[in-house]
Amino acid sequence: MGEFRTLYIDMNGFFASCEQHENPALRGKPVAITAVDTNSGACVACSYEAKAFGIKTGTPVWEAKKLCPQIVLLPSRHRLYVRYNLRIGAILDQMAELERIRSVDEFQIRLSGGATEQAGAYELVRAMKARVAQEIGPAIRFSAGVGPNHLLAKIAGKLEKPDGCQWLSPRNMPDRLAHLNLDDLPGISKGIKAKLFAARVWDIHALYSLDPRHARAIWRSVEGERFVRALQGEDIPLVSTERHGYGNGKVLSPENRAIPQAYLVGRWLVEKSTARMRRDGRVASRFTLTVNQIPNGTWSRTIKCEASQDTAYFLDLHRQLWIQFWRRVRARSAISISVHLGNVGWHGDGLDLVTDQHYA
Structure with a gap:
């Protein structure tokens, strides 16, 4: 072998x-x-x-x-x-x-x-x-x-x-990846990168040389140990995890705080979230919009819906919630917004999926 x-x-x-x-x-x-x-x-x-x-x-x-x-x-x-x-x-x-x-x-x-x-x-x-x-x-x-x-x-x-x-x-590691940044590796998010930097792990060589038990402490999870052991060449099996939702949020820059511009940023967040969900082969049956606005605090609403992974479908739900928001709050600007696709399941698990003509 x-x-x-x-x-x-x-x-x-x-x-x-x-x-x-x-x-x-x-x-x-x-x-x-x-x-x-x-x-x-x-x-x-x-x-x-x-x-x-x-x-x-x-x-x-x-x-x-x-x-x-x-x-x-x-x-x-x-x-x-x-x-x-x-x-x-x-x-x-x-x-x-x-x-x-x-x-x-x-x-x-x-x-x-x-x-x-x-x-x-x-x-x-x-x-x-x-x-x-x-x-x-x-x-x-x-x-x-x-x-x-x-x-x-x-x-x-x-x-x-x-x-x-x-x-x-192990024959060509870690030199073969020395030109990469830490967050070029799958599984190294901005948050994990910040933890690694705080632990004085600046590059691929330092990450590769970590004691796996030290990696567990840096990650504050066994996933850190599993990651470093795999990077060092051990045959680490995948562990199935259950994901509960997909979402994105954004603090708005001054030019995007007016409600029409904030609405367009929300559409972009929906597109990002649905794209990630489709890549994972998942569907969602709950959609949440949260808007932090000036001066009225936080407004949040959730719509239960049919299971879907279709961008156009969730963009329509997004529009419906923005209409509710405007009619109730009449805010002039927003500080931040977030969207969340919840109650996720696997595509094809007997669910009646909502799809768009674009996907036909």
Whole structure:
């Protein structure tokens, strides 16, 4: 048995690639996918041709048009992307053990036999890329990462994009990641980064050298110990966790405190939250809007709704609550706002999902 246990597949510009495959006239052109068809929205995905202009996930539509006047903007069709996800997953599962579908554009594969050696793993990746190109189309590409566990394989999959393949193990760690910042690693949030800095852990080398028990103390959770052990190459199994909601909040800058501008910021927060929820394959059946306003304090309301992951549906609920807020409070400005999608469940768990025509 070789040193590698996990192969991580990360689809390249997946939503845009699906659209380019569906419409060959879009191939080679800058394409961005938007949550809603409006200039106040943001790009939820983009092709590598668009990324060359500096456009990325989260770029406002108006800014994308400014950066690339010829960009093609398309509404998100999530059901289409899920169908491609299932087709790709079926191909991968025929060639190796598909351990987990991590999101709509990421797959985790358990390696065995000759594929646990570097040469065998790379040969498997080449064969997988060839089959996806042949059975689906050349517009659908992916990068791959090989490692002794899911964390190192996932990080390796981000090192060479698009269409690359890299490996990580104790043989080339931590030097191979020395050019990265701490928060470039999956699982290192701003909060965890601040805790690491407070503990004088400034870079990848220092993080890699941590005693796992010290990491547990820094994180104030066993997850810190698990993270560092995985970074050091141990085969740490994933632990299922139950997430209760998705949300975003923002303290408003002075130019966005007037109610019309605050409302648009709220729409942006809804788009971010629903995009994260869809990536995780989840749905929500409760929506909450909270507004801290001047001078009337905090206003918050919750709507129970049908299970959905559709941006347009939650944007409509967001609008309904803003109307309630305005009629009741008549505030002139807001200090901060937050949105929360609650009572989450898994997509396809027998729920009657609310979907938009964009996803049909």
